[in-house]
Amino acid sequence: MQALIDKDAIRDLVLAYSRGVDRQDFALLRSLYTPDGVEDNHAGLFTGRASDYVDWLQGSLPHLACTTHAVQNHLIALIDETHAQGEVYVIAYHRLPADGGGWFDQIHGSRYLDHYEKQGGRWLFARRTVAIDWKRRGPSSWEAGHPDIDGMPLGTHDAADPSYRALDHAFFARRG
Secondary structure, three states: OHHHHHHHHHHHHHHHHHHHHHOOOHHHHHOOEEEEEEEEEEOOOOOEEHHHHHHHHHHHHHHOOEEEEEEEEEEEEEEEOOEEEEEEEEEEEEEEEOOOOOEEEEEEEEEEEEEEEEEOOEEEEEEEEEEEEEEEEEEOOOOOOOHHHOOOOOOOOOOOOOHHHHOOHHHHHHHO
């Protein structure tokens, strides 16, 4: 039974990471790593301490119009009571500024190669490596004023996101 509880907590950790990045919730992201956590190689973009990685994200993500990380397969191997490893498949979408104005879309299939540690009763990232399996880039097809989305609540990467109004505060209790 404990193995099932631990695996579910690790899956929750991975989903919290996606939410933290997509909502640009840097306090949440900081709470997900061990104090000596490492981003071993984030797809060739960053390598170093997890705390520096979150600082890097805090400087980089505001320049993007949107990010969405959709977790797919997640294999977890429990090593012992406080250590585990995982391979997480994810499809990530980024709307990035284009040279000369406007936006372009980048969609890629990646895998997080994770090392987890349980500290203080919580599973955390000890080390993450990101491998890119494929990537597609092209002009953005998003039009915020398109009639198809008229009247719909639109997601944002900050506290104005509809989830902060629609979901109970307990949903966000993971912050520590």
